[in-house]
Amino acid sequence: MTNESPNNSKQEIIERLNAIKAEYDRCTDVNAAIAFNGSEWSIADLIGHSTGSYSGMVMRILNEESPNLNPNGYDSEASWARQRNALLEEIENYIKITTELTDDQVSRTAIFSGNTITTLDMLARVANHYDEHLAQLRDEVRIREGLS
Numbered sequence: 001m002t003n004e005s006p007n008n009s010k011q012e013i014i015e016r017l018n019a020i021k022a023e024y025d026r027c028t029d030v031n032a033a034i035a036f037n038g039s040e041w042s043i044a045d046l047i048g049h050s051t052g053s054y055s056g057m058v059m060r061i062l063n064e065e066s067p068n069l070n071p072n073g074y075d076s077e078a079s080w081a082r083q084r085n086a087l088l089e090e091i092e093n094y095i096k097i098t099t100e101l102t103d104d105q106v107s108r109t110a111i112f113s114g115n116t117i118t119t120l121d122m123l124a125r126v127a128n129h130y131d132e133h134l135a136q137l138r139d140e141v142r143i144r145e146g147l148s
Contacts, residue, residue, distance in 0.1 A: 006106040009120045014098050016127045021091040023134055027084050032076035034145050035083075091130065098123055 004012075027035075041049075060067040101119065108119050117125075142148070 006103070006120060009124075010098055010101060010106060013120065013123045013127055014095055016131070017091055017095045017098065020127065020130045020134055021088060021095070023138065024084075024087060024091065024130075027137075029147060030080070030084075030145075032080040034147070035080040036076060037145065038141065040141075094123065094126055 057069050106119055109116050
């Protein structure tokens with residue numbers, strides 16, 4: 001973070017997160033066919049997606065009598081809506097956390113990758129992470145899918 005006051009930094013992060021959320025919210029114009037299209041995954045994306053995907057289902061088979069693992073069939077639109085809404089809720093949660101930070105909480109520190117960072121430093125990293133993927137969405141994926 002810069003040497004600006006914690007309140008200015010806090011407000012800057014809140015504004016960034018609100019702008020990020022607004023831009024991600026544009027994905028309401030995306031249907032499931034477009035949302036699940038493409039195969040531009042990194043190795044880390046593939047591994048992250050692969051872990052845990054079926055473990056809950058296996059445990060249900062082992063622990064329940066004839067569980068219905070997909071009672072209503074697979075609904076790609078509902079799945080896409082859940083993913084989109086989960087992201088927007090997560091960003092909203094970070095906005096709430098940042099908004100409600102006390103002066104004490106703002107100055108709390110941790111060690112991250114061998115460096116001392118503050119709560120605001122970590123929240124700025126969160127915003128940077130969302131921004132990075134938002135740039136991919138805006139500058140690559142939406143264009144590839146013919147979306148404005």
